[in-house]
Amino acid sequence: MIVYFNGQMMPKDEVRISPEDRGFVFGDGVYEVIRVYAGKLFESDAHLKRLARSLRELRIGYDGVARLEGISHRLLVENGLEAEDAAVYIQITRGTAPRKHAFPPADTPPTVYVSAYAFDPPEKEWKKGVKIILVPDIRWTRCDIKTVALVPNVLAAQQAAEAGAKEAVFVRDGAVAEGAHTNFAAVFNGEVRTAPYSNLILPGTTRNVAIPLCRELGIPVLEFPILQHELKAADEAMIWGTTTEVMPVVQIDDWQVGDGTPGPITRRLQEAFAGRVSAL
Ligand SMILES: Cc1ncc(COP(=O)(O)O)c(C=O)c1O
Structure with missing residues (x-):
């Protein structure tokens, strides 16, 4: 596998990261994951814009964000992925x-x-x-920054895995925030509802595709807090993420959502999302 490391293309096995790298010592860095469909990057501008913002918010000086799309393309070619389903992972730390x-x-x-x-x-x-x-959401209050300091997400994801679940969704002060690696939405009486953008959630690129898609489809969508106690009344639920896309949620803890199968609004959104991908 060929990777990019500090200005060079090289075999992954030859990458040497110092034990004094601040990513290793403090989790002092940021990252992005970009989905690739048949060799084409999806929403790369949005991902790179968010990366630039994360860097700015953490005051990490890196002037190469504009080069990362070209580097990603080159990596796809170098690894024989130019026509494949793939993903690109980018990580930048404050250095050594x-x-x-x-x-x-x-x-x-x-x-x-x-x-x-x-x-x-x-x-x-x-x-x-x-x-x-x-x-419970035990994370800090800058969840809008995509930092590699993910221990609370790791613990939550492990708890989900042990419960046979795909995702753990954080609840803070009685309101549903987002998943450990996805945003969350639910449908109440035909209206899609998802947490409003704030410092308590990541501005998801998939969320930023799904919300306008709802509007195009004529599905009412509201960015307004979902309270935990309201969830049992949801007709449908879903999680949104780069590798997850639009994923129906049919069970929350030990209870079923709706009739326990993916609902019609989730289905329509999945189809519309697939249409967006095939138009790439
Ligand atoms: C905490 C968190 N929320 C939401 C998301 C979804 O964001 P995106 O749609 O950009 O993948 C992610 C993605 O990794 C995440 O880590």
């Missing part, structure tokens, strides 16, 4: 310096890593729907 919490000297170069890998779409789950669990 002796361990000290405050920033290293301003001339410390960031560590930049990009890889492209084949991706197997979760076709069966898209058809059947998945189970999620609700967990």
Whole structure:
């Protein structure tokens, strides 16, 4: 596998990251995952814009964001993925310096890593729907930054895996925030509802495709908090994410959503999303 590391294409096995890398020591870095359909990057502008914002918010100086799309294409070619279903992973940390919490000297170069890998779409789950669990949101209050410091998400995802669920969805102060790696939406009386954008959720690229798609389809959509106690009244639920796309949720904890099968609005949104992908 050929990857990009600090300015060079090289075999993945030859990448050497210092034990003093701030990503390793502090989780002091940001990342993005971009989906690739038949060799074409989906929503790359939105992902790279969000990456630039994450870097800005963490004050990590990296001037190469504009080059990352070209690097991603080259990696797809180098790895024989130019016509495949794949994903691109980008990670940038604050670089390598002796361990000290405050920033290293301003001339410390960031560590930049990009890889492209084949991706197997979760076709069966898209058809059947998945189970999620609700967990307390123990994360910090800058969930709008896509940082690699993901331990709360890791713990939540493990709890989901142990419960036989696809995703753990965080609840903060009685309101449903988002999943450990997805945004969450539910349908009440024909209206799609999802948490409003704030510092408590990631501005999901899939969310930013799905909301306008709802409007195009004439499906009412509201960015307004979903309270945990309202959830049992939801007719449908779904999670949205880059690798998850529009995924029906048919079970929450130990109860069924609607009749326990993917609902009609979720289906319409899935079809419209597929149409968007095939128009790439
Ligand atoms: C916490 C969290 N929320 C939401 C999302 C969905 O964002 P996107 O649609 O850009 O993949 C992700 C994606 O990884 C995430 O990690």
